[in-house]
Amino acid sequence: MRAAGNHSDTLPAVEGSGYWTFADVEARLIEAAALWKREESKGWPFAGDGPWSLIRKEWSDWDARDPKPIKLGPASRAETGRRDEASRWVAEHVAEKDRRLVWMVLTIKATGRQVDWARVVRAMGLVRGIEGVRKRYSRSVHRVAKALTEARVAVDRADA
Numbered sequence: 001m002r003a004a005g006n007h008s009d010t011l012p013a014v015e016g017s018g019y020w021t022f023a024d025v026e027a028r029l030i031e032a033a034a035l036w037k038r039e040e041s042k043g044w045p046f047a048g049d050g051p052w053s054l055i056r057k058e059w060s061d062w063d064a065r066d067p068k069p070i071k072l073g074p075a076s077r078a079e080t081g082r083r084d085e086a087s088r089w090v091a092e093h094v095a096e097k098d099r100r101l102v103w104m105v106l107t108i109k110a111t112g113r114q115v116d117w118a119r120v121v122r123a124m125g126l127v128r129g130i131e132g133v134r135k136r137y138s139r140s141v142h143r144v145a146k147a148l149t150e151a152r153v154a155v156d157r158a159d160a
Contacts, residue, residue: 020145020155022138025089026109028156029141032086033106035075082156093147094140100124101133102140 075083094102101124108115117130124133 018149018152018155020148020153022141022145024155025145025148026106026141028082028086029090029102029106029144030109032083033103034110035079035083036087037107037110039075089144089148090140093144098136098140101137105137 090099090102101120104120104123105115108120117134121128121130121133126133
């Protein structure tokens with residue numbers, strides 16, 4: 001029996017198993033959302049006033065008090081492939097009415113912020129239904145995990 005309020009109930013991940021867990025799928029989808037966000041925020045690649053604005057910050061130059069985060073370079077082919085694969089999962093296995101919700105939540109999670117479900121509900125144009133929207137998100141990610149497991153897609157864990 002499932003515990004009430006636990007939104008990521010899954011079978012425990014077994015090393016070498018072919019089971020996609022909620023956490024596995026969500027991690028890949030968050031990675032994809034972060035890569036899409038990085039892709040769309042590139043902007044104009046040339047200097048507006050001279051070569052000094054082209055100098056890129058290195059990790060060794062980073063200071064925690066610096067308000068501007070370090071911008072990463074373009075995505076590699078491997079990252080682009082993983083991003084496109086995860087995006088296909090959403091297109092193929094998430095109901096059309098829930099895709100906007102799923103990407104909205106994933107984009108928030110990709111920034112490292114906590115999801116404010118009340119704001120998500122308002123952004124979806126709803127007046128109430130926080131728990132329902134949370135369940136729609138959870139069920140959508142579970143649906144992807146189930147489809148990948150049934151299709152015997154090899155589990156690809158970033159930490160493995």
